[in-house]
Amino acid sequence: MRKLLTVLLISVMVLSLAACGGKQEEARKIGGTLIIGNTTEMTGDWITAFSNIASDSEVLNLITGYYTVDLTSAGEYVINKTAVKDYERIVNDDGSITYEFEINKGLKFSNGVEITAKDYVADILLWNSKFIADLGGSNTVSFRLKGHGPYSKGETKEFSGVRLLDDYKFSVTIDAAHLPYFYELPLVRYSPEFLPFWLGDGVDVADDGNGAYFTVEVTEEAFGDIFKAARENPIYVSSGPYVVEEYDVASKMVTLKINENFAGNYEGQKPSIETVILKLVQQDTMMDELRTGGVDLLYGVVAGGTIQAGHDLVEEGIGITFSAYPRSGYGKIHFVTDHGPTQFKEVRQAIAHLINRDEFIQAFARGYGSVVHGPYGEGQWFYQETRQELLSKVNLYPYSLEDAVRVLEEGGWTLDANGNPYTGEGLRHKMVDGQLMPLVIEWFGSANNEFTDLLAIRLLENPDIAAAGMKFNQTVGDFGELINWYTRTGGEQYTVPTYHMFNLATSFTPMYDLERTYTPGGSVNYNRINDEELYRLAKELVRRDGTDRDGFKKAFVDFIVRWNELLPDIPLYSNTLHDFFNEKLKDWNLTANIRLVHAILYAYIEE
Template identity: 45%
Template structure:
């Protein structure tokens, strides 16, 4: 669902151990199973606030194989590493998610919540916030700052700049007209007073399994992205921005603010430095932060975030160049880390991933626009062998957009196993699919016999079965795909040619999202296939991911560019059950996964058991499938050895 966030996020899960996959001595911290989500109006949770010295102290250095781009907001090009910085420097949502996957009113922020069922079928949540919340510059946080997040990040202005406008308020009444510029007023967002505002969920999205979450907003400092001349008003029909909020006036200011450090934020940490040459970021405790939904504040004074490469990451941990390596995935990495733990001075935590590594297809041009080509590629890669080779037994292949730790997958696993196509390795099946799909010609338009296959299009032109593949540099998955897929003799025997282009990960994202804002070349469809990974948020909402809406397509929310009305409808229908109707949600989940499995917009490669390895000076660090490093660090502390 989240356009700019790949290979990173949370999901609601059931954490379980992969039998026989721990390898060395299991001296790590085991994670406890979670249950299906529930809405709560209190702050009961399993994560326990850390009792340490009141003064933050110590430093940890985090190493990440994903290079920070400096895009520290998630609406444009925020990658996994960038999102860590964003999460640690932004806070105070009206609704938060606990470490067990329950949505809860954030009582650190909220003093009162009122829910009104409206006669038109919509539902209004009225929020009253505390008056003592402040930004890191000391200025007060008011209801206007919450309203500003909906108005700014849903605006046509930022949408025209390439932002994903669906992330904050797409389920609110009036979103469509406001985000497309048809209306200046956002009718589903109301500013009531300095400490009170309301949001109205549109009737078309009710009932909703994630209703409480959809009614949540998080503050943004509007003047940081614009200036004090832009104001917010509400004449009773909805909130709106002043007329001077135009692209001509503020595009440059918004673009500059996207990467500006330091920034005006309100999270547990302040971003104090980002080195564009070394791609190293430094964040320090924000003393004005009063806590998450449990009142937890940070105890680690300084966090340094740096780029590492897979080949030397464990050496950097061993020598003290880094203190924490999160979400290690390969068998070689994990076994090396376990060896390090056995020698003393280091620890680890293992938990199941809530996402998957994948080949992502562009489904609107070239050979991969045809489902038979995507299915044929699936039959030409032994995914079970690939997963075993890459994860070293600490993971497995999946057959849909899920991670094996997700509660809804756990509950429906047997049913899905009987319904989903696993696309077993078969050259014969691949060839038959291609022949049935019309790939039966050679380059001269004669019946195919050898070499590259061609398909005759409706206009009579011949299309070669040549796949342009973009992969990121220094990526062991890419290297394994070269051996297991690109150079597989059966791929050539099937009549397919795959050309690889290696690039940086930020470049790869630009090509995926066709973001021509930095260079026009990225806006031109160029590559048919990408390898990367993705994760799921606590809200399993795929409606934007597979939307057929032209405006959302333009914004790049559907980065597969697949237009399938049935898939789009199933992704929307999945959420249209009461928050308590777990069975109804699971039924819709299965229907959605079945359709997805047939269309195969992605080819899942593996879903693995994550291992976080760290210096033993890091204490009370307990990430799991719901709370990864971004959240667990708030509850951790450093004890120098």
């Protein structure tokens, strides 16, 4: 019955979203506090150039606004008229496309400083600079803009595809080499950045006609300490609906207040909830916190046992309700493919054959999820419209010790520790660069995580693992530590290749583009997989006009088939996400197509 109610609720939510108005309702009063529980530890370093922790990203979204292009509740990208007075799309003779924006006057940061075109240009210049790469961050966010390559490498001081035209006008040019593009409008989605927070008062933005540039050379030697201090200060200058008031490092809790200078989103919507608190909760106790008022909202709940406990609270009639929606993402084993046994696809395939994914998802999601076979989620339209074709073309990797042994032997794992033919005792080995490599997988899993615990049973206690000649060594730590090893950032020790796999989950925005994810040698290619065919297919997926949905679907299937063979991840589940919350929270309409900030903007508290 619960599952039926969930499905019905999803249908009702889709209809209700269409009825959501964009104007601030007079009946709503600004006030109230919303305490949100999150099972992922925050770091207080909200920017995403150096890591990709979802909870940090949620805070960044709450304090960032006035994007040139905004996201609607339906997951569509539109010009943000609150920020943009006017714009023009220009097709150039060389095939590139320029978007020229005129920014509205009177917009302000949280500190009262007026926002101008320089602040938008500063955002692009800073986060794509060689300075960011030298500090260990990713500076490829705008790699499709003209002139990004030379600028990001420090070969030119000007970013030729970014122009500062006057105090309230700037332009960005998409390189013809990256066109057509299925998601063109989001490519020019930029927000203002208060540059003095990051670099001090001595750096300005200028443009002499060849592209925008910093008036001072921004180097690690000159500005590294200033930038590091800014990263360690969690109270950023905000352009969004909220501003950070306090971050408690010990409790991993952040308190945000309404930014009084925020003029609204693309349709002028301003927040009504005065105080938003995000706090760390543990999966095994978070429903108790919801019951006792320790939190008001638990969002994106994935574990089946926790979902069932939430439904029990709802049925008790104590003022708790819920919403549900299909996920645009998946939980996975993430492989690192540049060292150790997992650099070989046969090892990755063998591991897939030694995990009963149908049984795993039943244990984890308990009927609220399904197995997927690539980097996608149940809630994404292109999967829903190609599902049958896709399932007929991919390897489902059914549980089979025999198949695991077969692919290992095909991959050359046929020796024992002495270099003799493997006879079934001990570990398999393979001769790699003249050295015997044992089939030992170093795995880092996050602590206090049912996902990790269930996976450990299947990898550490499964006799078929040993029978295949394989061994897993598990290390457990907090999620921030996992991300440091995953991204190889956060300190010199993390740059040494150590772990072969991690378990975590990922979610997608409506802009489904994996080109950077699988760029050989790319800064956000965390699988570190170098396969030109996979990269080509990822590019071809998005290199089409935005109206070519049929072509996109065909390219999606082709991409997934190749991905499924290489198996840089083992997808373990996609599921129906659940939000459980106190009934004082009204108009709560989070879906897989939007982020937390978009739902908070339209919600309010009724005590």
